[in-house]
Structures are given as C-alpha cells and as structure tokens.
Amino acid sequence: MDSYNAFPGNLILAIHPRVPFTNIGLFRNQQLIFLKKIMHTEEARKQSPDYAGECGMRSEQIYKEMVENNLPVADIKVVISRGGLVHPVQAGVYRVNEKMIEDLRAGVSGEDVVNLGGLVAAELAKMIRGASAFVADPVVVDEFDEIARVSGHAEFKRRSVFHALEQKAVARKYAKTVQKKYEDLNLIVGQMGNGITIGAHHRGRVIDANQGLDGDGPFSPSRAGQVPIGDLINLCYSGKYTREVLYDMITIHGGLYSYLGVHDGYSAEHMALNGDEKAVFYLKAMAYQVAKTIGSMFTVLSGDVDAILLTGGLVHSTVFMEELxxxxxxxxxxxxxxxEDDVETLALNGYYILQGEIAVQEYEG
Structure with a gap:
C-alpha cells in the first residue's frame, strides 16, 4: 500500500474526458476548489485519427487552463481519471503504468473516448513534478460469474464492460444510507446516460451486466443496444457501409439519435414535452427495454433483491422515468x-490514495 504523505498542500486533479469536452476538478482533500468543463473544438479533434491521438491536445489545454486560473499546479500530487478499455481487471485503483498506456493506445478491448482518461492523466503527471497518475474502477472491471460469460455460441464470450465507477459509487452510497455493508446487499444498479448499463450486484460483486458499449442490452441516447443479429449480418454484407461506419452506427449514431436526431435524453424530453409524439414513443420504448434488462437481472439474483438503484442523466426525464x-x-x-458526479467520485478515490486508505494496484495486462 503506497503512502503519499498527505498534508494540506497536497492536491488532487480529477479528470473525466467525454467526446467534445473534458471535465476537470481540483480538490484539496475532499474540498472542491476548482471545477471546469473544457471544450475541445471539432476542428482540433479532427486533427487526430483516433481518441488516443487527442491526448496531447487535451493535456495541454487542461494544463493551460489551470495556469491561466492561477491554480497551485505544483501542489498536485494525484491525477486520477476513469479507467478505459484495457484487459479485464478487478475493481479498485490502479497506477497508470507503461503497460496500461500501451494497451489504452492500442484499444485492446475497444475504442472509446474513455480510453483517454488514463492517457491524459499520465501526460499531465509528466508535466507536473511530483504528481502520479491513477485510474479508478475501469469500465472493464470483471467480477462475472462464469455462467454469465456464456453467449450461446462457442465462438463468442460475453465480456464485462459497464459503468463500474458510477455503479459501485451509487451502491456504496445506498449501503451507507441503510447502514449496511455493500458486501451484504443484493442490488440492481442502472447507470443511464448516453450509454446504459444495468448490473446485478451480489454481495459486493457485479456478477452480470449488459455490455453497453457495442451491442448488448437496451438502446440508449447514442447506442443501439441489442439489434436483430440476422439483419445486422445482412447489412454487413450489403456493400452499403464500411466496417467503421457500421460500428459508429451501433455505438455513436444508434439509439435515440437514429430515431430522433438527438444524442441526449434532455433534448428528447424537451421534444416530448412540446408535443412531439414520436419523441414520447421512443423514450417509452427505451424505458421498456431498460425494464426488460432490469427484469433479467432480477432472475440473475434469484429474485432476492434489496433495491433497484438508478442514476445518470436519464433520471431527469419525466416521460422516461414514469414509464420505467x-x-x-x-x-x-x-x-x-x-x-453521479464522476469528478467527485474520482477525487474521493484520490483522497484515499493520499491517506493510504486504499491499496494501489499494478496493472499487468
């Protein structure tokens, strides 16, 4: 277990990259002292062939923002972000080492903006003397029961890819409110934002979850979820689309975007509340599919469920939530x-690192 000799001057920089922006928060212990959404222009992002290529641009922009706001950059000891699509790992905090950087750049488990988290954290740590880079609860946290890995064909295996950081944070928050240990509860937890994942939490382990990245479970504002496989195979061989276009169709331009032309639940809700019956219908259809997935997790937990916990931007959609x-x-x-404020959750993990209250693990790939 590492100790970073915490004292009042030690600061934590939490970063959460999204497609058009990066959220950053600077904390002294658990106190927020600076919060900013840093926008990245489409022109700047197009200079890179993939997400990993944006690392330098984003890092420099973040550093410049901190300097221009006269923040005590030299006091930053921990730079922490969400973990990306590396090889499967156990839950927890990991140091960003060379092997992780290599795997994030290669996209060994998939290509997504989440891979920028560890890369940008490492780049910023290099720019700040005395700082170290970490990631917390990567999206590839794997605690599945073996039976959950069976897909239905020997050629394929179900993978654990879900919102581990957000789901576990909410589960622990609920456990605290009912004065129980997370490890003593059975919970169904749903993170519902641009992507949607529903996890079955059995006594502190996520033993099953839909793979919300590229084709499992309900559709979401941006992602198609599970689509008819035969029709997808036919489309692949139709000659109409390249592999890249088809993958974007499933992961970026699916879901509500394909039906309504909007990438977020807020815009769809606004359309629905202004009388757009099509928007109402597809918000309810999305809720219907989420409910089916929650029902499936009920059976995973053998009908023994203490609570269903829902978080993410879609909890603010009246039409969606009433149906669900x-x-x-x-x-x-x-x-x-x-x-859930990912920046705050990340900073809390950073605080535990400084206090020596959490074991920092080494990623081995």
Missing part, C-alpha cells in the same frame, strides 16, 4: 440518484 418505474416498481424498492 411503472414497469419495475413491483420487483423491489426503487431509488433514484441525481447524475
């Missing part, structure tokens, strides 16, 4: 949480 809750309320008590 009407379908799942008889399964178990439902609790909703305002969209």
């Amino acid at each position: 809750q009407s379908r799942i309320r008889r399964i178990a008590p439902v609790h909703t949480y305002a969209s």
Whole structure:
C-alpha cells in the first residue's frame, strides 16, 4: 500500500474526458476548489485519427487552463481519471503504468473516448513534478460469474464492460444510507446516460451486466443496444457501409439519435414535452427495454433483491422515468440518484490514495 504523505498542500486533479469536452476538478482533500468543463473544438479533434491521438491536445489545454486560473499546479500530487478499455481487471485503483498506456493506445478491448482518461492523466503527471497518475474502477472491471460469460455460441464470450465507477459509487452510497455493508446487499444498479448499463450486484460483486458499449442490452441516447443479429449480418454484407461506419452506427449514431436526431435524453424530453409524439414513443420504448434488462437481472439474483438503484442523466426525464418505474416498481424498492458526479467520485478515490486508505494496484495486462 503506497503512502503519499498527505498534508494540506497536497492536491488532487480529477479528470473525466467525454467526446467534445473534458471535465476537470481540483480538490484539496475532499474540498472542491476548482471545477471546469473544457471544450475541445471539432476542428482540433479532427486533427487526430483516433481518441488516443487527442491526448496531447487535451493535456495541454487542461494544463493551460489551470495556469491561466492561477491554480497551485505544483501542489498536485494525484491525477486520477476513469479507467478505459484495457484487459479485464478487478475493481479498485490502479497506477497508470507503461503497460496500461500501451494497451489504452492500442484499444485492446475497444475504442472509446474513455480510453483517454488514463492517457491524459499520465501526460499531465509528466508535466507536473511530483504528481502520479491513477485510474479508478475501469469500465472493464470483471467480477462475472462464469455462467454469465456464456453467449450461446462457442465462438463468442460475453465480456464485462459497464459503468463500474458510477455503479459501485451509487451502491456504496445506498449501503451507507441503510447502514449496511455493500458486501451484504443484493442490488440492481442502472447507470443511464448516453450509454446504459444495468448490473446485478451480489454481495459486493457485479456478477452480470449488459455490455453497453457495442451491442448488448437496451438502446440508449447514442447506442443501439441489442439489434436483430440476422439483419445486422445482412447489412454487413450489403456493400452499403464500411466496417467503421457500421460500428459508429451501433455505438455513436444508434439509439435515440437514429430515431430522433438527438444524442441526449434532455433534448428528447424537451421534444416530448412540446408535443412531439414520436419523441414520447421512443423514450417509452427505451424505458421498456431498460425494464426488460432490469427484469433479467432480477432472475440473475434469484429474485432476492434489496433495491433497484438508478442514476445518470436519464433520471431527469419525466416521460422516461414514469414509464420505467411503472414497469419495475413491483420487483423491489426503487431509488433514484441525481447524475453521479464522476469528478467527485474520482477525487474521493484520490483522497484515499493520499491517506493510504486504499491499496494501489499494478496493472499487468
């Protein structure tokens, strides 16, 4: 277990990259002292062939922002971000080492903006003397039961790719409110934003979850979820699309975007509340599919569920949530949480590192 000799001057920089922006938060212990959404222009992003190529641009922009705001950059000891699509790992905090950087750049488990987290953290740590880079609860945290890995064909294996950081943070928050240990509860947890993942949490382990990245579970604002396989195979061989276009169709331009032309639940909700019946229908259809996935996790937990916990931007959609809750309320008590602040959750992990209260693990690939 590492100790970074915490004292009041030690600061934590938490970063959360998204496609058009990066959220950053600077913390002294658990106190936020600076928060900023740093926008990245489409022109700047187009200079790179992939997400990994944006690392330098984003890092320089973040560093410049901190300097221009006269922040005590030299006092930053921990730079922490979400973990990306590396090889499967156990839950926890990992040092960003050379092997992780190599695997993030290669996209060994997939290509997504989340891979920038560890890369930007490492680049910033190089720019700040005395700082170290970490990631917390990567999206490839793997605690699946072996039976959950079976896909239906020997050529394929179900993978654990879900919102581990957000789901585990909400689960622990709920456990604290009911004065129980997370490891003593059975929970169904849903993170519902641009992507949607539903996890079955059995006594502190996520034993099953839909793979929300590229084709499993409900559709979401940007992602198609599970589509008819035969039709997808036919489309692949139709000659109409390249592999890259088809992959974007599933992961970026699917879901609500394909039906309504908007990438987020807020815009779809606005359309629905202004009388757009098509928007109402597809928000309800999305809720229907989420409810089906929650129902499947109920069976994974053998019907023994203490609570259903829902978080993410979609909890603010009245049309979506009314439909969803009407379908799942008889399964178990439902609790909703305002969209989890990933920057705050990351900073808390950074605080534990400084205090020596968490074991920092080494990524081996």
